[in-house]
Amino acid sequence: MTDTHQTNANQNEAGWPADLLAREFRGKRVLVTGSSRGIGAAVAAAFADLGARVAIHGRDPAAVGAAAAAMGHGVVPLAGDFADKAATRAVVAGAVAALGGLDVLINNAGTMLGRVALADIDDDFLQRQFDLNAASAVVASRAALPALIESRGAIVNTGSISGRTGGSPGSSLYSAAKAFQASLARSLATELAPHGIRVNAVSPGTIATDFHERYSTPDKLAQTAARIPLKRLGTAQDCVGAYLFLASTRLAGYVTGQVIEVNGGQFYG
Numbered sequence: 631m632t633d634t635h636q637t638n639a640n641q642n643e644a645g646w647p648a649d650l651l652a653r654e655f656r657g658k659r660v661l662v663t664g665s666s667r668g669i670g671a672a673v674a675a676a677f678a679d680l681g682a683r684v685a686i687h688g689r690d691p692a693a694v695g696a697a698a699a700a701m702g703h704g705v706v707p708l709a710g711d712f713a714d715k716a717a718t719r720a721v722v723a724g725a726v727a728a729l730g731g732l733d734v735l736i737n738n739a740g741t742m743l744g745r746v747a748l749a750d751i752d753d754d755f756l757q758r759q760f761d762l763n764a765a766s767a768v769v770a771s772r773a774a775l776p777a778l779i780e781s782r783g784a785i786v787n788t789g790s791i792s793g794r795t796g797g798s799p800g801s802s803l804y805s806a807a808k809a810f811q812a813s814l815a816r817s818l819a820t821e822l823a824p825h826g827i828r829v830n831a832v833s834p835g836t837i838a839t840d841f842h843e844r845y846s847t848p849d850k851l852a853q854t855a856a857r858i859p860l861k862r863l864g865t866a867q868d869c870v871g872a873y874l875f876l877a878s879t880r881l882a883g884y885v886t887g888q889v890i891e892v893n894g895g896q897f898y899g
Contacts, residue, residue: 654680
């Protein structure tokens with residue numbers, strides 16, 4: 631077999647390597663925050679399976695340790711409450727130290743913390759919602775900046791369809807924070823472009839994870855699924871490809887300041 635034939639055997643008709651993703655992420659240093667379960671866990675596991683060196687994060691040390699053990703591949707578990715700025719900085723510093731730098735930061739930490747009507751929102755709930763679901767991405771990105779400048783890396787924030795629709799009653803603060811994630815990505819894309827850092831966001835629709843087991847009723851989810859053009863809720867695995875695409879220099883090297891909607895056609899415009 632000639633060298634040319636061997637090369638062609640590893641490429642498709644467009645000249646792309648058949649093992650493109652493995653080549654792209656092998657040895658890359660990736661931190662996925664909020665990744666002991668749900669979308670974050672699926673994304674972290676995919677990076678690890680493709681040969682990346684991955685650090686995951688969760689609030690509960692036991693849960694994040696169990697998740698890392700399940701993923702294998704030497705995944706590094708880090709614990710900390712991302713509503714606490716010092717803990718957020720410590721997790722990022724721990725990832726950079728453990729991985730020897732950082733190529734990709736996935737800002738995925740956050741949750742709704744409960745459906746609360748405007749009249750019932752107190753100052754403590756307001757502050758914790760903002761700190762966990764909005765400010766944590768700023769703090770983590772700032773802490774990771776020196777390492778990302780060195781690697782000319784990428785940041786991917788996790789937004790939500792609720793950041794565009796406003797969500798359902800009781801989710802005003804969470805929805806506003808998710809809109810913040812998208813706007814932050816667009817703004818930082820311009821600011822960090824001189825450093826070669828790309829910043830984008832993924833905006834999942836209604837995804838069947840334990841998030842909705844906590845905050846949505848079965849009847850509400852069934853009604854939502856019926857309105858989705860693809861006639862089903864999404865899964866965590868449905869979201870993985872968007873994160874891999876945006877983290878990939880080969881696939882998305884000229885993509886920055888964008889928000890990819892992953893929602894089965896649930897929302898247009």
